[in-house]
Amino acid sequence: MGSVLGSVRARAAAGATVVVALALIAAGTAVLLVLRDNLQDQAGLQAQVAARSVAEQIATGKPYDELDLPDGDDRPVVVAAEDGRVLAVGEDVRAVDGKRVAKTPQGAGSVTPPAEDDDDDERGLNPGEVDDEVVYRDGTADVDGTVADYRFAVVEAKDTRGEQATVRAGSALAPERDAVGSVQDAMLIGLPLLLVVVAGVTWLVTRRALRPVEGIRGEMAAITASTDLSRRVPVPSSKDEIGRLARTTNETLAALESSVERQRRFVADASHELRSPIASLRTQLEVGVAHPELLDVPGAVEDTVRLQRLAADLLLLARLDAGERPADARVDLAAMVREESSQRVADRIPVRTGELAGAEVAGSRSQLGRVLGNLLDNAQRHAVSSVRVAVVREGEWTVLRVEDDGPGVPESERERIFERFVRLDDARARDDGGAGLGLAIARDVAVRHGGSLAVRTGSVFELRLPVAG
Structure with missing residues (x-):
């Protein structure tokens, strides 16, 4: 029985651990996804601020050579004309998405222009205007020989001469990935420790909860060994299922004790009732064998009928007790x-x-x-x-x-x-x-x-x- 209880504790601890593990995995995955999305949105917002800052300078007519561009390490910026010519590029920015973007004095550098939306022509920017729409794309940039992933914001603008330019500013995704990786590492370290705690607590709580059951089991084993049905199992003070189990067990023992005692009385009384007609019949038959002229045949028949009726009554009671x-x-x-x-x-x-x-x-x-x-x-x-x-x-x-x-x-x-x-x-x-x-x-x-x-x-x-x- 101890191994059975141990099995119950093990199954309870394993079940609780599995449930908590699944819940934590689901919750951790959701947290990581939400954190990644938020950090990507934050990177996109930073890229948008940088792109709009440059686009507004272009709209005010500031020459491309004099644009105030962010540092290339933090915010790589590329300003391109509609035909792909590079009009301005951030410091130390060498390539975007694998395309070199170095600007020549004559503006001979070029970059693949971003794909145009179907409604680009419908926006109809006027000179000195900045497009309200921002397009976000993920890509790579080579800044001073280091290639990294960035979140780019693309903004259209027209200078005062009517020339349309595309400003593409990026925000590094490395901090976002570092933050997500740190949280993920913390979860990978903390999850096993938490599961160990959950398993241990569940084991101890289950052991404490099942302790009264072990007491009931021990007392039942002692009752079985001693055949003393007057003994009762201990009843815990709690009003839970185990307490009800103990009380029901005692009620069952009381009913069993009563039934056994009734059965004992029944056997004793039946033996006593059978003894008289059997003894009387035997006496009459023994007298009849020794002295045939003294045989009381009517009396023997009467004792036999009485014995037959008693046997029939006992048989019917046995069938009724058996639940027929x-x-x-x-x-x-x-x-x-x-x-x-x-x-x-x-x-x-x-x-x-x-x-x-x-x-x-x-x-x-x-x-x-x-x-x-x-x-x-x-x-x-x-x-x-x-x-x-x-x-x-x-x-x-x-x-x-x-x-x-x-x-x-x-x-x-x-x-x-x-x-x-x-x-x-x-x-x-x-x-x-x-x-x-x-x-x-x-x-x-x-x-x-x-x-x-x-x-x-x-x-x-x-x-x-x-x-x-």
């Missing part, structure tokens, strides 16, 4: 009462019938017949001069009542008489050899059929069963 479900047949209680009453011609007191309402119940015809027979036998043993049976309908219930005019059952004994092998030692107990199982069998059958059996008044037994359908 009754048949799902339709039984007409009124017809069953008429049939049973007509067959009891040898009874000490004739059975009278009262109201017999037609109502069917679902169940076993033989078992319900056994209940009626046991109730009538009980009434016959205790009646003075009258036994009456009736069937009535009360809503969704069919009620069978058996009544006699005997002294009645004391209120304090109305539940005890349904226990097995119980016979009252009072004036009502003119028992003719019964083992005290008839009423116990009757109640068990009633409960198995979804109904009840009880003493409503001193001498009225009431069987209630649900109407079929």
Whole structure:
């Protein structure tokens, strides 16, 4: 069991670690993407500011040779004419996207002009104007022999003479990539450490949470080894699932203890009840063997019948205890009462019938017949001069009542008489050899059929069963 708990802790820790890892990976990826986009936007904004600054100088008519250009290391700038001639270039800028951009005094240098948008002609810039639209592109620039990646902003402008120029200013992407790389490295270092912490905490928390379960397991193992069902598992003070498990386990142990004790009493009582007829029968047979003329055949037959009935009762109780479900047949209680009453011609007191309402119940015809027979036998043993049976309908219930005019059952004994092998030692107990199982069998059958059996008044037994359908 310890290995099972260890497995539970390991699975809980592994599951929590996997979930946290997936969540952190997703969150880290999102953070890196957002950070990269923001830094690229920031680089583009810086490039735009540089490009517009140069474009505004061009729009004011400042000569290209006198343009105030940013330092090439930070903001490489190239100013080109519509035909690709390089009009101005930042200090130490040698090439853009692999194309040399060195400017000659005669303006002979050239660069591939940026691709034009379809609506370039529609913008129609006037002399001295700067285009509001900015185009962003990623590319490379060679500044003083060092090639690096840049975010370029492209802005169109017209000088005062009407000549259109394209200003292309870049902002280095290296800082952005360095920042993203630093964050990524920090995540790669921190993620395993965090996962170790999560796994460790989950392991400890799960271990603490399962400690009461180990206590329950240990006590159950001790109960199994000692077969002492009076012991109970420890109940933690918490009101969580483990606390409910402990309480349910104790309730199960209590029910099991009660069942085992009941079974022990049943075996002991059954052995006692069987001993008498068997001993009597053996004595009579031994006397008959030694002295055939003294053999009491009627007595032997009576003991044999009593033994047979007792065995049948014990077998039925065993089947009921095993959970045997009754048949799902339709039984007409009124017809069953008429049939049973007509067959009891040898009874000490004739059975009278009262109201017999037609109502069917679902169940076993033989078992319900056994209940009626046991109730009538009980009434016959205790009646003075009258036994009456009736069937009535009360809503969704069919009620069978058996009544006699005997002294009645004391209120304090109305539940005890349904226990097995119980016979009252009072004036009502003119028992003719019964083992005290008839009423116990009757109640068990009633409960198995979804109904009840009880003493409503001193001498009225009431069987209630649900109407079929």
